[in-house]
Amino acid sequence: MSRIVDCFDDACKKYGExxxxxxxxxxxxxxxxxxxxxxxxxxACVSLIARGMKKKERVVLFVxxxxxxxxxxxxxxxxxISIMIIDIWAGKRLIRRTxxxxxxxxxxxxxxxxxxxxxxxELRRIxxxxxxxxIIAENEYEKGNKMQERPGNREVAGEEAAVLTMTTGxxxxxxxxxxxxxxxxRQLDLVRRNINARxxxxxxxxxxxxxxxxNILNGYSGIIMPTKxxxxxxxxxxxxxxxxxxxxxxxxxxxxxxxxxxLFQGLEEVYIGGAVLNLYxxxxxxxxxxxxxxxxxxxxxxxxxICKTDLDEYINNLKKGQxxxxxxxxxxxxxxxxxxxxxxxxxxxxxxxxxxxNKRGVVDENGLYWHKTGDLGRIVDGxxxxxxxxxxxxxxxxxxxxxxxxxxxxxxxxxGIRKAAVFYHEGKNFLFVEGRCEKExxxxxxxxxxxxxxxxxxxxxxxxxxxxxxxxxNYNKLKRMAEKRYYRNKK
Numbered sequence: 001m002s003r004i005v006d007c008f009d010d011a012c013k014k015y016g017e018x019x020x021x022x023x024x025x026x027x028x029x030x031x032x033x034x035x036x037x038x039x040x041x042x043x044a045c046v047s048l049i050a051r052g053m054k055k056k057e058r059v060v061l062f063v064x065x066x067x068x069x070x071x072x073x074x075x076x077x078x079x080x081i082s083i084m085i086i087d088i089w090a091g092k093r094l095i096r097r098t099x100x101x102x103x104x105x106x107x108x109x110x111x112x113x114x115x116x117x118x119x120x121x122e123l124r125r126i127x128x129x130x131x132x133x134x135i136i137a138e139n140e141y142e143k144g145n146k147m148q149e150r151p152g153n154r155e156v157a158g159e160e161a162a163v164l165t166m167t168t169g170x171x172x173x174x175x176x177x178x179x180x181x182x183x184x185x186r187q188l189d190l191v192r193r194n195i196n197a198r199x200x201x202x203x204x205x206x207x208x209x210x211x212x213x214x215n216i217l218n219g220y221s222g223i224i225m226p227t228k229x230x231x232x233x234x235x236x237x238x239x240x241x242x243x244x245x246x247x248x249x250x251x252x253x254x255x256x257x258x259x260x261x262x263l264f265q266g267l268e269e270v271y272i273g274g275a276v277l278n279l280y281x282x283x284x285x286x287x288x289x290x291x292x293x294x295x296x297x298x299x300x301x302x303x304x305x306i307c308k309t310d311l312d313e314y315i316n317n318l319k320k321g322q323x324x325x326x327x328x329x330x331x332x333x334x335x336x337x338x339x340x341x342x343x344x345x346x347x348x349x350x351x352x353x354x355x356x357x358n359k360r361g362v363v364d365e366n367g368l369y370w371h372k373t374g375d376l377g378r379i380v381d382g383x384x385x386x387x388x389x390x391x392x393x394x395x396x397x398x399x400x401x402x403x404x405x406x407x408x409x410x411x412x413x414x415x416g417i418r419k420a421a422v423f424y425h426e427g428k429n430f431l432f433v434e435g436r437c438e439k440e441x442x443x444x445x446x447x448x449x450x451x452x453x454x455x456x457x458x459x460x461x462x463x464x465x466x467x468x469x470x471x472x473x474n475y476n477k478l479k480r481m482a483e484k485r486y487y488r489n490k491k
Contacts, residue, residue, distance in 0.1 A: 005077045015219045040136045048075055052128075060079055060107050062071075062110075068136065080155075082164065084102050086098065106127055107128075161178055161179075164179070175276070175353055176354035190348050191214055202220045203221045204249045204251065204450040216460035223247060246266045248269065249271070250270045253275070254285065255465070255471045267292045269296055271294075271295050277314070278408055278411045278420050280417065287310065290460065294310070294311035296326070302344075302350045303371055307327060307328050307329065307332075309327070323386040331347065340377060344373060345369065396452075403421070407419075416437045431458070433458070439459075442457050458481075
């Protein structure tokens, strides 16, 4: 059995005073060694034991990404305490429902979120509220140290619950996915095997907090950012402190790449995932990081990485009218069913959900479980061609047409369009456009598509995307907008 905490202990012994993380949240960069990180995790473990936290108990996190959060999560994993990461972006209704289903024993908060208990009545039943900033404080450590010296890793079975996270929910309500200790390690190990790093002195910037564990597995230095929201980051970076960083590898989302003005010195590799890119987005990212090798990654929360391809090749295919996601990464198998839905099988595919009704997959004649992605595609010569979402299409006179092909063509045809969304809803086709374009040109394009001249065309300053990565088009929200703008006006 391999666990993140076992790899972490090995990393602390191996790398010692090497920088594990660079904390950018203060006025000055703070470098934290593997030795320091290990000591802080020990301190946190002692403190949690002193509080009476037991194996298999549950803690829910209402905490912004931080060094203290990383320490707290490692301590929980070491002690066999399962972690539920609540994304604040999910909204009050979903958070409340999740809390009702999860039934946490503890809640961990930061100074900025400690009042959350007053908002959600479900949290009043928990045993204790933990302020993570105090967990690694010296006074807390000394208090707990009277009970136990430097706790080791508790005996935790690989199949026991480690971390629960949310899917993006771009097509509906986000689902809560459970990762066991074994599954957490396998997923992160898959990512690290597909990340090229030049040497042990590599500095990696992750905008996905879970991927900070990869730095620990590889012995890289990770950068803890004050936020991953580009607008807030620009305010933070008024003195250009982030430009002084020398990051060789960046793992991030399209939104971060497009919006950020950070151009790191010595950048070699950029990995982008979280949404299918259109031509405008792909070329913008390519131009921002001209000296770096850029890899586009296609994946899903349930299976992490699925395919990858060089961004330059991805762009060339878009110009030909094809969205090619590349070949499946090593250890991952892909196929399509009779309806062109993309199915994925590997030893990292997650099958456990907090709500079992959310399970989405099929078992083949050999007993292998295949995750149903909800995406449509074709496989030609080992490469996956993306067609669109299963439940997003337009009604043409000759049959249904995949939305992605039309959206990509609109952007390819008219340079002023940044994003497009076309779909059928309540008996009518709709085309939403972000950017500038003559409406008559779009009318002519609709005629070419033969999807009905009565297609409703709407310009938006910003097409809504998922709240997690800010990259996937939120078609559900667009459908609600369509109802308000069209159907209500018809009454």
